[in-house]
Each structure stands twice: as structure tokens, then as C-alpha cells.
Amino acid sequence: MKLLPAYLALWWFCMGLSLGALANLWVHNLTGGAWGEPIREPLLRLARALPWLALLFIPVLIALPALYPWADPAEHARWSGEVARPGFKSVWLQPGFFIARSVVYLALWVVLGWLTTRQAYMRSQRFSAAALLVYAVTGTLAAIDWVMSLMPLWYSTAFGLLVLVGQGLAGLSAAIVLAAARGPRLVFGDLGNLVLVYVLTWAYLAFTQYLVIWAGNLPHEIAWYVPRVQTGWAAVAVALIAGHFFVPLLVLLSRDAKEAPRVLRGLAWSLLALHLVDVCWLVFPSVAA
């Protein structure tokens, strides 16, 4: 059954584009500035896919036991063994409760996305602030439920924020790719700076999470990293460090590169591809383990 994890990863990637696009729209509503104008239309276009993406999650909900070890009663002993609060985890990871939560996240996102496309809320600062708060909480919980719980033994408090930052970067990159033909030079410099901020934040969080787990060296914590850095996946990890951090950093240090639409567009394409790799790197090794 290799199809389901691939489906989950691809779906999570597309969902991330849509949610990240919305998050960037809300941030622009709160800050204003010329940088957001040329990408607003593409961001809204990405956000309009939300209802269909929400429906496409149904296969995952139907096939829970095939994906998640905690959904299989026979596996219970294997994953509830050495965690801090097995009682809480056993309650939190009940299939019924899990499905109900998933439906709530998806419904909230669809409603927020729909309101964002309405004239009344399209540029509302108050609505955007509230929407960002809701997205921060539900996005974190969804990342923990749908991706982190593939390996129920493992937990990381930085995981949710790390996923949100990756989604923001992916949504912005997709919008840059779609908008690359339009917009003055000035705006591209600002967009390049924004991409750099996302890349640096992502790298900082990803490394912090790794460093804390590496330093602690506890069996149930390193269990998540061992398949990712001590098997063939290590090559993917190196590719992520290079393509998702070092290359964008070095390119975006140059003002000329930032202000050249063609360079920024190429970088946005590569970041989109690497975000897909990142999502696979988060999902697949957990399923195989």
C-alpha cells in the first residue's frame, strides 16, 4: 500500500499552497505595501481551490487504519509504550475524534477562504488578524494530526510552526510563478526579501528542532530522524539543506538577482519543487518505519 502515503503527501502539498496563499494575503492586508498588489490575484486563485481540496481529504479519512498505526487496535501496544502521557494520546488519537477534528479544520479553512474572496472582507484588517490566529492554531493541530501522528511515538513542539512557515513559502512561491509576467521591478525586490525571510525562518526552525533532538539523543525522539538521516533519505535531507536554504540564501543576497523577475521566478519554481520534496521527506519515512 504505497499509494496512500503518496496521496497524502501530494494532497498535503496542494493544501499547503492554498493555505499558504491565504496566509500571505492576510499578512498583506495587515501590513499593506506595494509588494502584495501584483500577487493578490494569483494568491486568491490558489485560495479558491480550498473547497475541492477539502473534499479530496475524504479518501484519507476512509483509509485511516492503512495509514496511521494508532488507528489499528492491534498496533496499540507498539506506539503507546514509552510516551510521556499515554492516556492523553490514547484519547486524542481515537479515530472518531480524529475525523471530527479533521472536519472542523477543513470547514474552518473553507469558510475563511470563502470570506476572503468576498468583497466585504477581502481587505479587512480585523478579519485578517482573526483569520491568521485561527490558521495558526488549526494549521498547527492539523500538521500534528495528519503528518506527525504517522509516527505516534514521536513529538516535536516546533513541528506545527515549521509546517506553517513551509506552507507560507510555498504559497508565495506559487504566486510569484503565476504573477511573474506582471509587476514593476521594485516589487520584485520586496518579494525576493520576503522569500528570503521565509527561507531563513524555515531553516532556523528545522535546524533548532534537529539540534534539540540530536543533543538529547533519546530513543523515542531520534526515532523520527534516524530513518531520515541514516538511510537513503539522508541524500534528500542534504538536497533540502542545499536547495531549500543555501541556494536561495546565496541568490537572494544579491539585489540584482532579487530584482530580476526571471531569476526570482526560477527560484520560486525550484522552491516549489523542493517544498514537495520536503513534504515527502516528512511523510514517507514515517510510514515505512
Add this chain to the structure above:
Amino acid sequence: MKPDALYGVLAEFRTADALLEAARAAKAAGYRDVEAYTPFPVEGLDQALAIPPNRVPLAALVGGIAGGAGTYFLQWYSAVIDYPVNIGGRPLHSWPSYIPATFEITILGAALAAVAAMLIMNGLPRLTHPLFAVPEFDLATRNRFFLCVRARGPRFDAERARAFIATLDPLCLCDVPA
């Protein structure tokens, strides 16, 4: 120094947009040596003034690389060469634990180099400036926007500069004595 030497011709504007328009007009009219003074950063002003690139970013890059490389070397040298200690069975060259300090000192090196380069290149700090002789200039820190056409270069003509600035419809137009 001639007694009537000019620092430049100064124009005052009420809004940031008026200043931006004036800066673009000055650039279009061929004035290359133009300065602007605003109470807050104005988006797009550096492009409108066509400020030539400077070496501050390069200094920051060099400072950052020097700080980062130096810090990494310091940690590697002390942990591997000078005083190797077995800590929890980890390899002597445990790179993950070197990254935080390397990162911090990269930032510090870049920031110090950028500030030093900025001060060296713009001649600050200085005790006074010709612009302070203009009474209205105090408002540059409050709610007014100023554009100054510098009196530099052999082709500068004060009369023509004043006539040009007058077409921009400024609140006031005055000479800045050097």
C-alpha cells in the same frame, strides 16, 4: 570658500507622495545629485532618487563570513585540537552544536561591519551640517518632506535649479549656505 558658496537648493513638501513626484521629476530633468529628508522611510524613494549602489552590503557580507568562519574555527580548534574531551560519547567534531554560536557571530560580524562601513562612507558622526542653518528643516523629523538639489559639479547653475524646483510647487524654496 566663496562667501556666497551654496550647499544646495532646498524644497519643502507637505506629503510623501509630493516628495516622490518631485524626486522623479528631478531625476527626469537630469539632476543626479539630489538628497531627500523624511520623518519616516518612504517606500520607493531610493529608486526615485536613483541613489548609486554603495559598498555597505559588501562590507556586511565580508563581516558576516569572517565572523561565522572564525567562530566555527574557534570551536573546532578548541574541541578537536587543543582540548579534546569525550562528552557523552559524541564525536569530537560535533557540527550541530557549533551552529548556534556560528550563526550568532555571523550576525554580529555582519552588523558591526555594516555600521562601521556606513560611518566611514557617509562621514558621520559630524558636529554640524549646512542644512541646520535652514529654520524650516527642523520639521524634517516631524511632518515635512525635503528635497535638496546639491550644488556640486561644474554644470550646476543655482538660477536654473531654483527655477526647476519652483515648477514642483513646493511649500518653500530656499538656498542652503555651505
